Amino acid sequence: MWDFSRLSLVKTQLCLLCRQSSEVLICDFCTRDLLLFDCKSYDYNLLNWPKVRRGLKQLNAENVLALADYQWPLSRLLTGLKFSKKIMHANALAKLFVTHALGDLHPRPQAIIPVPLHPKRYQTRKYNQSVELGKCISALTGIELISGMLTRHKATQTQTSLSSNQRKANVKNAFSLHSAIKYQHIAILDDVITTGATVEAIYQLIRRQYPEIRIDIWSICLTLEH
Template identity: 30%
Template sequence: MFDLLTPSACLLCEHQTNLSGALCPACLNSLVRITNACARCGKCLADTTLCGNCIRTPPFFDSTVSVYAYRYPVTDLIQALKYKQKLIVARELGLRLAQKIKHKNRLLPDCIIPIPLHRRRFLGRGFNQAHEISRVLASQLQLPIDNDLIRRARPTRPQFELSAEQRHKNVTGAFELLRSPDYKTVAIVDDIVTTGATVNEVAKLLKRAGVLTVEVWTCALAR
């Protein structure tokens, strides 16, 4: 699905890029990287390993790896991926995420689970961006993808339209397990994490079904 054969223009400034990149080197450097993040939620700046929120009210997931802060121009890239079918963005961001995961030299999970779209939205968009990113991670890290464990039980409104409290309600009970998971550790993958309500809901399901460790892998994180 990736348009790798023709030289392309940088998605942000329209300069010519190399064959495989979505961005020219200058634009790639302009993306704001996440450093000094809380090991658990990936969000708040933490001098120690955990932020206050995670100490007070730990989420269901155990750790977060994210590459970029969700702000301009990453916001534009994600929009281009989701609404203009620029699948090369999934490749570009997926490669950066895979590099960061490798760099952390961590034990890898048993499998990758992309956050599923509701069937109706999947049919409208034609692809699931979380799955497209997961495909890059799977090939870079040699991990299986499991698309058959979790599904969206009901359609939800886009999280960006909602307040933090509404987001929590919007996704509560939105997912269901299709079988009992036979994994000890999994990584759930999404393009962006904003409040973390969606990934937390999926992590809750997995933990309650016996998965011991749930990691969150995401390209961009709002903080």
């Protein structure tokens, strides 16, 4: 005989994309439908792909890794994380990034440094989407997350509507480094990279003080030319 009193205690997890019952945050069917970068074929460096190199002309870093182009449905997951604090999205995106972007990359960075928010913006949102992504990637890989050594002291204009040159000027001298970096290999993590102006500003800041450190650039999505 059925015990109907227990049915309300059963929780069904739904795929974040198709909303069908799933044992994981993004089901296998939806994962197979995603248009993800084949990072392995570019030796785990998307700058070996001419299309990416053309789009990141401002970036002087030697190594870039990302999961996919900034298009639906990943763009919807990132928007939900960034503006609605849907932390579950960070878990799903981090799992995809570790599995499909990092793959069997070796050696991996020793530390992840997320792009910081200005304090006023942080007070409004109460969280930093890049930090949330970094927490999840760190938990999956064991790579240390360091979110306090870098600060954003300049309240920059939102980059969305700015041109490439305007973006570069907007983030000039926007960041400060407050403590020593004890690692030989780090990754700067942002949620989305368009021209690379923000991560380039951080890259140059660290490079000036620590010219021998290997600095990788990680992002969930890149905004490719279409």
